Amino acid sequence: MERDKIFVATKGRVGADDTSEQVVERVRKSLERLQTAYVDSYSIHAVSSIEALSQPGYHEAMAQLKAEGRVRFTGCTYHGPRDPSGPSMGDVLSAAAEDGRFDVLLLVYNFMNHEESDRIIAAAKTNNVGTTAMKTSPGVLHHDPVDPDNLTEQQERYVKLFMVRDQTREQALERLQAQATRQKDLYDKTRSFVEQCGLQTEEQLRLGSIHWVLQNTDMHTACVAFTNFDLIDKVVPLSGTELGSAELQMLQDCKFALNDQYCRHGCTECGGSCPHGVPVSTIMRYAYYYEGQGREKASMELYAxxxxxxxxxxxxxxxDCAGACPYGIDIQPKLFQVHDLRTLA
Ligand code: SF4
Ligand code: SF4
Structure with a gap:
C-alpha cells in the first residue's frame, strides 16, 4: 500500500524537563521502529495539566520535525485526572483546542460518556482542530465458561500469564474459574435486557457504539482497538453512514441497562469519599482494557x-465509597475483583 494513503498517528510521554533534543531523539527512534520516513501526527500522551500543554521542549521539537518533514501534525491526549484535585479532560483539551499549536486531539467519547467531550468537540470545531475518539465502546456483555480440558486461546493466555509468577497450573485455573464466575454473575444481571434488545452478540453492541461515534460529523475519526481482521471489515463501512432508528433504540436501552456497570473514564466524582486515595476511574479503565479490549497483558502491567x-x-x-457514585456503581466489590484479577503475585 502507498504510504500517503495511510495516516499514521503515534504519541509519547513528555516530561516537564524534557529538552527538544530528547523529544526529537524519541521521535526518530519511533520512526525507525515504524519503518517510515514520517508520521502524520505525534501527540503528547496523557498531558497532565493545562500548563503542560506549553512544554517548550515538545513545541521546539515539533517545529523542527515539521520543518524536516518528519511530523505533519501535532496533538495531545488526555483521559482526565487520577484524583479529584487534577484538571478535568474538558478543561485540558478545550484549552488545547484554543491554544493554537495543536492540530489534533484524542479524547474519550462514547454514547454513555460524552458531556465533557461535547465541550471539547465544540472548541475544536471553532478552532479548526481535528478530533479522534477513544474508549468508544463502554459495554461488556459476555461471559466465557471455563472447561479446563478445552480452554479458549484467551483463557490459555491468561493461565500462562499467571504461571510465569510461579503459580501452578491448578492455581491459575482456579483463578480463571473464579473470574468466570464473577463474569457470569454480571452477565446474568444483564441477560434479560440482552434478550429484550435482541442482541445476539456483544459485537453488535460494539459496532453500534462505534457507529454512534462516527455519525457525529464533528468527531473526525475513531481509535478502535481491533482484535481481529474481520472487525476491520465491519467497522470501516460504518464511516459516513447514519445510525438507524433500531440501532439508536438499542443504544438507548443499553445506556439504561449498563448505567450502574460502566465506570465513566476520567470521572473523579467518588474520589473524595475514599480515605486511601484509590484512583477508582483509572483502575476501572485498566479493567476495561482487559475485559473490553482483550489486552490482558497491558492491563496487568499498567495496574502493576x-x-x-x-x-x-x-x-x-x-x-466509605458506598453510595458515592452518582450512577449507582457498587465500587468496592468491583475494585476488589479488579485487584484480585490483575495482581500477578
Ligand atoms: S465509580 Fe462512579 S463516581 Fe466513581 S469514577 Fe466511576 S463513574 Fe465516577
Ligand atoms: S472500598 Fe472504596 S473507600 Fe475503601 S479503599 Fe476501596 S475505593 Fe477506597
Missing amino acids: ELSGNDASPCRDCRG
Missing part, C-alpha cells in the same frame, strides 16, 4: 505500575 496506589486497601476497608 500503580503499586502503592492500587486497590489493595479495598479488601479490608469499611467501604
